[in-house]
Amino acid sequence: MAIPLFDTKTPLEPLKAAIDAAVAEVLEAGRFILGPEVAQFEAEFAAACGSSSAIGVANGTDALELALRGIGVGPGDEVIVPSFTFYATAEAVPPTGAVPVFCDIDPDTGCVTADTVKAVMTSKTKAVVAVDLFGNVAPVPLIEALGVPVVEDAAQAAGATLCGRPAGSLGVASSFSFFPSKNLGAFGDGGAVITSDPAVEDMVRTLRFHGSRDKKTFDYIGRNSRLDEIQAAILRVLLPALPEWTAGRRRAAAHYEAAGIAELATPIRAVDGADPAWHLYVIKHDRADELAVALGEAGVEARGYYRLPVHRQPAMREWGAGIDLPGTDQLSRTNLAIPISPVLEAGQAAEVVEHLRNAINNLD
Ligand SMILES: Cc1ncc(COP(=O)(O)O)c(C=O)c1O
Structure with missing residues (x-):
């Protein structure tokens, strides 16, 4: 194609040497899982999102599921999700034990609105997933004003803002994907949960490591869902760009x-x-x-x-x-x-x- 839908290569060219060096450093250190690169990327990405914590996970789908579980979504709950989104937005709900309830979007913006959410709210609504579709930003404060927690699916919106606030900082928690074609894309799968609530952070950190805080006692049925060191090292080179x-x-x-x-x-x-x-x-x-x-x-x-x-x-x-x-x-x-x-x-x-x-x- 003379003009492809995405150009993921050209923007990386000036960063090639730095990426190679970052990967070489991880290989040399020989630490591949939950090491210093993940910890530093988490701090840097949280700061970039104007939030206090980021938790690196394996992909954006896990990020959303763990964010929902992190805020207490479980069996018997309903989670409102748009239908016009990538399938993973809704796919993340049933594994929590909750059920997805589909709402409409504003076809002019691609995003859910307070009205489309309100139309399907019930006494069982535990959370709303507001998708920042196409890099637009859903009107999260207007939805929160309905009195329901919002988890922002910011997979497509790294770098966007709403009234000066970064996408991903707007709800009680948010999820990002670092799929290679995303605005901030790794060289493989990756994702992160963002939150400024320490209890949510603790739960997501625990869930991403098999439901354990100390690697000896296992409190929950969790996941093995971690951003790996090589991807974190690469993302640390890309984030400043x-x-x-x-x-x-x-x-x-x-x-x-x-x-x-x-x-x-x-x-x-x-x-x-x-x-x-x-x-x-x-x-x-x-x-x-x-x-x-x-x-x-x-x-x-x-x-x-x-x-x-x-x-x-x-x-x-x-x-x-x-x-x-x-x-x-x-x-x-x-x-x-x-x-x-x-x-x-x-x-x-x-x-x-x-x-x-x-x-x-x-x-x-
Ligand atoms: C809106 C949305 N939500 C969730 C995901 C899932 O992310 P991942 O592919 O990293 O699991 C994606 C992207 O693929 C997405 O576009």
Whole structure:
């Protein structure tokens, strides 16, 4: 592809030597599990998120499950989740013993709102998972004002802010994924839970190590879910670059706007007060799939996300059947992600927009 959906390579080029050195140091030290790199990355990432603690875990799915268990979600509880998200958001709920209750999103922002959450709240609601979708930031304070704890699924939103507060610092706890294509991506799987509540931190730390605090007594059925030393060492090299990468993603979005994207399709808009860290740059168009094919033929990678929303997935039948989520249906049908990265240049954005214009003109 002349212009790929993601460019995960170019932003790493200036950091190659530092990454090699960091990995070599871990190999030399010979400590691979829960060593100094994980501890230091946890401190640095917590600070970057404006929170007091980060707990490194194996991936973003575990991070969400352990965050939910960490705040006390368990059997008999309901957890409200959006259906328009990556499947893992809802998949994290049943292993806690709770059940997922699907809510709608605002199709203009991709995120849940206080109204969509309120519509499905019951006396059993224990928590809401607010997803910072596409690097936008869900209106967490408005949802918390309903009187229910919010866990932020910030997997896609490293670097974003809401009213000046970093994504991941907004709820009682949050989860991040360091999957390689994420805004802060490792060289393999990785994740973290963020919280400023010491009791939640203690529980998540315990759960990630088999439910044990001292490695001798096992208090809970936990997990073996740890960020490993090599990934932590790499993430420590990448983290200082995150602000510049975030600025680059915002510049890329501005390039699309300057090139006239809004004349052709409707871009996802920032939630009020949010300064997104566009993980994906998503537009809406009624004939999104046809445009994706035409763009692909022109060398521009484009992809519709979550065409089958989570509540319609076979594994979610038990909790998703018979639910009407019109905003979810609209956005799952019309969304189209077009290329974005911290290094997408004005010329590339103009080229994408030109190909999109041609593709739209050629629709019959
Ligand atoms: C919104 C969302 N939640 C959760 C996850 C799960 O993260 P992981 O793939 O690291 O388990 C992802 C990404 O893959 C995601 O995009």
